Amino acid sequence: MGGDKFAGVRKQGIDIRLLVALAALVVATGVIALIAVGGNAGTTTKKTQAQSAEFEAAGLLTPVTAAPPLKLRNYLGQQVDISAYKGKAVLVTFIYTHCPDVCPLITSNLRIAQNLMGSNLSKSEVIAVSVDPKGDTPAAISAFLARHQMTGRMQYLVGSPQELAAVWKAWGVGSERDASNPEFVNHSGLIYGITGSGSRLTIYASSFKPSEIAHDVPLLAAR
Numbered sequence: 001m002g003g004d005k006f007a008g009v010r011k012q013g014i015d016i017r018l019l020v021a022l023a024a025l026v027v028a029t030g031v032i033a034l035i036a037v038g039g040n041a042g043t044t045t046k047k048t049q050a051q052s053a054e055f056e057a058a059g060l061l062t063p064v065t066a067a068p069p070l071k072l073r074n075y076l077g078q079q080v081d082i083s084a085y086k087g088k089a090v091l092v093t094f095i096y097t098h099c100p101d102v103c104p105l106i107t108s109n110l111r112i113a114q115n116l117m118g119s120n121l122s123k124s125e126v127i128a129v130s131v132d133p134k135g136d137t138p139a140a141i142s143a144f145l146a147r148h149q150m151t152g153r154m155q156y157l158v159g160s161p162q163e164l165a166a167v168w169k170a171w172g173v174g175s176e177r178d179a180s181n182p183e184f185v186n187h188s189g190l191i192y193g194i195t196g197s198g199s200r201l202t203i204y205a206s207s208f209k210p211s212e213i214a215h216d217v218p219l220l221a222a223r
Contacts, residue, residue: 055219056212057193057202067092067192067200068170070127072157075141080155083198085125089220090194091213094173096132097144102189102206107148109210110191114153116214123196123221126154131168133161135183195223 070082070092082090091110095103110126117124130136136158145151159167168174173188193202193216201223202216 055202056209056215058205058208058212059203061200061203064195064199064201066198067194068167070129070157070167070171072129072159072163072167075136075138075156075158080127080157082127082194085194086198087123087196087221089124089196089217090127091124091191091217092127092129092171092194093191094129094131094168094171094188096130096136097140098132098135098183104148106189106191106206107144107150107154109208110213111148111150111153113210113213113217116210117217120214120218120221124217126150128154128156129167129171129173130156130158130164131173133159133164193220196221197223199223 067082067090070080072080074080082092093106093110095106097103107128114121114124114126130141136156138158141156141158142151145154145156158164171192173190189206191204191206191208191213192200193204193213195201201220204213
């Protein structure tokens with residue numbers, strides 16, 4: 001699942017590398033493991049502690065580096081390039097339309113987060129990347145977005161298996177067809193927060209609270 005991509009993630013003195021690794025793999029049944037985090041699990045620099053107090057994200061990626069390239073077509077056939085959204089907070093997630101409940105949860109909570117943003121909505125962009133090149137047809141995506149009231153509010157990117165695999169690798173995302181039920185896909189259920197300058201900074205588990213993202217969007221856009 002690209003574990004080294006999460007090296008150095010911290011939140012309020014807690015090393016959440018294990019949390020991310022465990023929470024990232026979404027099982028085909030849609031069951032989400034609830035993980036309690038506590039105790040003295042390490043130290044952070046003062047700078048990281050200050051950032052952690054500022055953001056409400058589950059964790060921060062350190063060192064902060066440029067977001068990996070992301071240039072694909074959306075389900076309508078239009079070219080989308082993440083670099084075109086400089087100056088905005090970009091929320092990037094990896095989902096598929098036939099997911100039984102985790103992907104709908106992420107999508108619905110992103111919609112709620114957008115509703116909470118008020119005037120800050122214009123400072124944000126949501127990008128979803130397919131983890132199911134076979135099942136995520138234009139018709140399936142259109143129906144999925146309509147069902148979750150996200151039509152026109154989320155860029156849903158698709159591509160060939162080779163194109164998508166290159167993006168998954170660059171972003172450290174795991175994706176594989178479930179052995180017991182090939183209709184389902186085991187994949188990383190994370191949301192990345194990208195700053196206005198194009199750096200990957202915050203990370204949210206699939207069970208994030210919409211208020212966390214609504215709070216962090218203007219902070220991400222300003223960086």
